[in-house]
Amino acid sequence: MRKALAKELVHFKTLSYNAQDLIKSFIFFEIGGIVANIFAGAYIFSKRSDTTAVALYYLASFVMIPIFFYVNGWLLKRWNISRNFALGTFLIGLSPLVLVLFTDINNLVVVSTGIVSGIGMGMYWSNRNYLSKEATSDEDRNYFFSLSGMLLTVAGIIVPILAGLLIEFAGSAFGNRTIGYIALMIIGLVSMGISIYILRDNNFETPKIGSLLLRKPTAEWQLIRVATFFHSFRHGILLFFPTIIVLTLVGSEGSLGSIESIAALIGAMFTYAIGKKIKAGKRLVILLVGVILLSAGSISFAVLYSAIGALIFVVLLKLAGPQLFTAVSGVWLKGIEDQEHGVVEKNNYKYFCDIEAFIAFGRVFGAIIVIILVQTLELSVALRLVAIVILLSQILVYFFIRQTGKYRA
Secondary structure, three states, X not given: OHHHHHHHHHHHOOOOXXXXXXHXXXXXXXHHHHHHHHHHHHHHHHHHOOHHHHHHHHHHHHHHHXXXXXXXXXXXXXXXXXXXXXXHHHHHHHHHHHHHOOOOOOHHHHHHHHHHHHHHHHHHHHHHHHHHHHHOOHHHHHHHHHHHHHHHHHHHHHHHHHHHHHHHHHHHHHOOHHHHHHHHHHHHHHHHHHHXXXXXXXXXXXXXXXXXXXXXXXXXXXXXHHHHHHHHHHHHHHOOHHHHHHHHHOOOHHHHXXXXXXXXXXXXXXXXXXXXXOOHHHHHHHHHHHHHHXXXXXXXXXXXXXXXXXHHHHHHHHHHHHHHHHHHHHHHHHHHHHHHOOOOOOOHHHHHHHHHHHHHHHHHHHHHHHHHHHHHOOHHHHHHHHHHHHHHHHHHHHHHHHHOOXXXX
């Protein structure tokens, strides 16, 4: 064990100084992110028992994210990138805390706090994506994303179960679970603060911002756009779908935390091993592994539609998600480098804005599909159908990335 850890430490130190600190910062961001993403939705559902209200929160967030990719580009002409990165991180942590301070969770509160979350996400992810590209090379990106993914999954083991227990304890000790939610969101905000603090001494170079619009995309970039749309279609649903199925079929925040943690535990080492062993040119293999795992989970849930089905789905989702993210993220960054190859005055940031626009389209479309299905069909039928739709969207991701011709196994 000691030799294995020493070997991994040596491998970790092959990354640039900035890449190492980014991974450390990502860990604390993930702690706050889990709180914001999973338990903000759980709080709304606990107060409203309304799937549509949960979807509205995330829909409001999704709409703001691409807008603030562009606003962030405008701000980068005036502010240092580290300041924008820190502000986005802070807003992501602040939004769920403001949400749980309201006892009357009406649609205005849901949409307003979702908007604040989306502003933070837009600023955070636009800068994070750019910094991840600048701190790594194509050769070490699979390792960078798989290592960060594995460490974040470890955080995903610990945080949900402790968070669920905290809420359950507050309910038992004080007769009020809201106290547990408030304490949890304060912890999340503090974690976001630590994430910002870790990067205090890094001298990140602020990008030179030209035009923020991509006017003449190549045929290859068009394929990446379409693949991105379907990739984020799934993500738009999965930010709240696991929470809904667990609370619907199992029934408590403690169970939600435990199931999320069990799933993360099973997925952690698997994710790391895949990313470490498979080289950059084999991203299509990683993507296919993710699609196969998601197929098993979606079909199991649709057939069983029970607490066991929910557990199988969430576990296999935790296995599949990082594979899909590692593969698609690598394709994005390599695609940007290919588009800018030979260009004297590079303007990478416009490609991040363009990608984020299609991420947002996919997320919003995914959330709208869920709202339509749960409003027009019986809940059990709608949730089964959503699971199958998620699967079909990722099969399309595989198909379109394969069509680029550059990422074949």
